[in-house]
Amino acid sequence: MADPKGFLKKTREVAERRPVEERVRDWNEVYPGSAGRALLPIITEQAGRCMDCGIPFCHNGCPLGNLIPEWNDLVWRDDWEDAIERLHATNNFPEFTGRLCPAPCETACVLGINQPAVTIKNVEVAIADKAWESGFVRPEPPEWLSGRTVAVIGSGPAGLAAAQQLTRAGHTVAVYERADKVGGLMRYGIPEFKMEKKYLDRRLEQMRREGTVFRAGVDVGADLTAERLRDRYDAVVLAMGSTVARDLTVPGRELGGIHQAMEFLPQANRSALGESVEGQITAAGKDVVIIGGGDTGADCLGTSIRQGARSVTQLEIMPEPPTDRPGGQPWPTYPMVFRVSSAHEEGGERVYAASTQEFLGDDDGNVAALRIVEVRFEDGRLVELEGTEREIPAQLVLFAMGFVGPERAGLVDQLGVDLDERGNVARDDSYMSSVPGVFVAGDAGRGQSLIVWAIAEGRAAAAAVDAYLTGSTTLPAPIKPTERPLVV
Numbered sequence: 088m089a090d091p092k093g094f095l096k097k098t099r100e101v102a103e104r105r106p107v108e109e110r111v112r113d114w115n116e117v118y119p120g121s122a123g124r125a126l127l128p129i130i131t132e133q134a135g136r137c138m139d140c141g142i143p144f145c146h147n148g149c150p151l152g153n154l155i156p157e158w159n160d161l162v163w164r165d166d167w168e169d170a171i172e173r174l175h176a177t178n179n180f181p182e183f184t185g186r187l188c189p190a191p192c193e194t195a196c197v198l199g200i201n202q203p204a205v206t207i208k209n210v211e212v213a214i215a216d217k218a219w220e221s222g223f224v225r226p227e228p229p230e231w232l233s234g235r236t237v238a239v240i241g242s243g244p245a246g247l248a249a250a251q252q253l254t255r256a257g258h259t260v261a262v263y264e265r266a267d268k269v270g271g272l273m274r275y276g277i278p279e280f281k282m283e284k285k286y287l288d289r290r291l292e293q294m295r296r297e298g299t300v301f302r303a304g305v306d307v308g309a310d311l312t313a314e315r316l317r318d319r320y321d322a323v324v325l326a327m328g329s330t331v332a333r334d335l336t337v338p339g340r341e342l343g344g345i346h347q348a349m350e351f352l353p354q355a356n357r358s359a360l361g362e363s364v365e366g367q368i369t370a371a372g373k374d375v376v377i378i379g380g381g382d383t384g385a386d387c388l389g390t391s392i393r394q395g396a397r398s399v400t401q402l403e404i405m406p407e408p409p410t411d412r413p414g415g416q417p418w419p420t421y422p423m424v425f426r427v428s429s430a431h432e433e434g435g436e437r438v439y440a441a442s443t444q445e446f447l448g449d450d451d452g453n454v455a456a457l458r459i460v461e462v463r464f465e466d467g468r469l470v471e472l473e474g475t476e477r478e479i480p481a482q483l484v485l486f487a488m489g490f491v492g493p494e495r496a497g498l499v500d501q502l503g504v505d506l507d508e509r510g511n512v513a514r515d516d517s518y519m520s521s522v523p524g525v526f527v528a529g530d531a532g533r534g535q536s537l538i539v540w541a542i543a544e545g546r547a548a549a550a551a552v553d554a555y556l557t558g559s560t561t562l563p564a565p566i567k568p569t570e571r572p573l574v575v
Contacts, residue, residue, distance in 0.1 A: 090132075090135030093132065093135030094138055094198055094202065097132045097133070097135070098202075099202075099205070099206055100133060101206055102118055102122060102125035102209050103118075103119075104118055104432070105118065105119050107433050107434075110429075111392050111393055111433050113393075114279040114280055114393060115280065116281070116282070117280050117429045122185065122216065123182075123185070123212045123213040123217060126210070126212075127213060127217070130209075130210060133205070133209065133210060134159040134163045134205075136205050137160070138198055145192040145195050145197075145207060148191045148192040148195025149195075150191075150537070150539045150543040150565065151177045151184075151542060151543045151565055152177050152565050153174070154173050154174075155192060157173045158171075158174050158210070158214060162210060162213070167221060168223045171214055171215065171218035174215065175224075179546065180244065181211050181212065181215040182215035182219070182286050182290070183244060183273065183282065183286070183287075183538060183542075184208075184538055184539055186212055186281060186286075187281065187538050188538050188539050190208040191421045191537075192207045194421050195419035196419075199419075226296035227255055227297055228254075228255075228297045229257040229297075231257050233257040233556065233557060234259075235258045235259070235322070236258065236260075236261075236319070236320045236321050236322075237321065237323070237556075238261050238316055238323045239253075239262045239323075239326055240263050240307050240324065240325050240326060240327050241327035241529070241531070242263075242270055242303075242326075243273060243529065244271070244273065244538050244541040244542045244545065245528045245548075246262055246271065246327075246529070247290075247291075247294070248544075248549070249546070249552070250324075251294055252546055252549035252562050253549045253552060254294070254298050255297065256553045256562055258552075258553070259300075260299050260300065262300070263302050263311070264301065264304075264305070265304070265307070267303055269291055269301045270291070271328060274287065274356075275352065275356045275357065276352055276356075276386075277386070278352065278356060278359070278386050279356065280389055280393070280429070284360065308496075308498030313498055313502045317502075317525075322525075322552050322556060323502075323524065324526045324548055324549075324552060325493075325498075325499075325512055325525065325528070325531050326528050326545060327493055327531050328490075328529060328531055329490040329530035329534055329535045330490060330494055331492050331493065331494055332348070332349060332488070332489075333486070333488040333489050333490060333491050335486060337444060342446050342448040343451075343452055344454040344482055345446060345454055345484045345486075346485055347485070348377075348383050348384070348386070348387050348486060348487040350368060351368050352386060352390060354368055355367075355369075355394065369394055370390070370394040370483055371394050371396070373396055373397055373481075373482040374400075374481050375398065375399045375400070375481065375482075375485065376479055377391075377400070377484075378484065378487065378488060379402070379486065379489070380403030380437070380439070381487065383487040384401050384403075385428040385430040387487055389433060391435075391485075392430070392434050392435065398436075400435065400481075401435055401436070401437050401438065403440075404440070404441065404442055404462065405440065406439055406463070407425065407437075407439035408424050408425045409425065410425045440463060441461060442459060442462045442471065444458045444460050445457070446458075447478065454482065454483075454484055456480050457478065457479045457481050459477060459478075459479060490530070491509075502520075502522055502525055503522060504525060504527075505520065505521035511530075511532050511533065512531050513532075514526070514527045514532050514568055515568075516568060516569065517555070518547060519551065526548050526552055527548070528544040528545045528547070528548035529541040529545060533568065543565045546562070546563060546565055547566055547567070550564035
């Protein structure tokens, strides 16, 4: 155990973000220096609040099964090298999850029953950043090569986790990415102020030194057919994510200035990184309306503010959640409560229980306003409230309503894999699709989910691929596709 009386002596403290007026003028991370470094002055005391519970529910809260009490104790003892070893035992990329995960482990923390939970996410990213700065993170190339080849399609967290595990197991792995640079959603979907791409690039360099090969700018299914892919590789892992965006078909949808978030954010990220973007969608000087109240909507909010939007309104069809845990979502479940991201601190208006009825246009065929109406749920039905209609000015509308599955045209259709009832690639408990030798991990099989789920599935799929190729495996398999932990 760390400090036996730590949870009694200290209350929860989190890393302080840079002042709003400073950070909205640049694209750097919202934390000074780095997310991990921002917590270092108080990290020992915060790690010491961990009670090393007899049944650590935080393990169940994390799909990766992170050994949280162990590395909390090691941080408290100032043993950073062993702390990163225990963190890497379950998580290939703690510098990603420590920045991007919503921390379901913290809502499962036993201390959280009647006190503020341990700052698990902050401790995690502090370990990762400290380890990189101290030279504790090194390439881990395999001791021998199996002679087997694996293609991983998609370079998001699921694909990268699968690739790193399989490379370390001795297989020759190539990761295919249709974008011009590797990283998937983390490269161009996540704004720089949430995770600077230098953290992604240094991990990719580690993987290259271990032997993983990256092939960016290759659209598998178009540039490389499924038939040629199967001929070239002994196994294939589909990790291309859930990229078909949910749309909103109401009158006026055809007007100019209405875009999906994943049209807007990648361009903004490229621009923030100094790349030239022709015909960029920009929020500068505009009234922006974001439809969708989740993390992607918050990313659009922070990006719009930095681009100089005149106003930003974020719409959510669900009612405003409570600030405290609802009675129907007891500990250790992950509760639907009111949360404030760094982007929400920076400005904009959040409107709940609102539905879009129509997009209104100007004389040039561009969107000028939205007509919305207040709604409520009655007996499971969405009911519009008469007399609550109003208009919101908007010259830019962004859809951030989630995704409905992987793209079928191209690789999925060519492979002939079965789909489940939700349109995702169906798989068995070994992550294999209906086509032998073709496996699927992450959002492509699970549907839109969290980064920790993606990494967990990538690791588990790698173990299944290793067993398929060699007859057995020593790789860890943290979770089966059908598993649904209590807290997520």
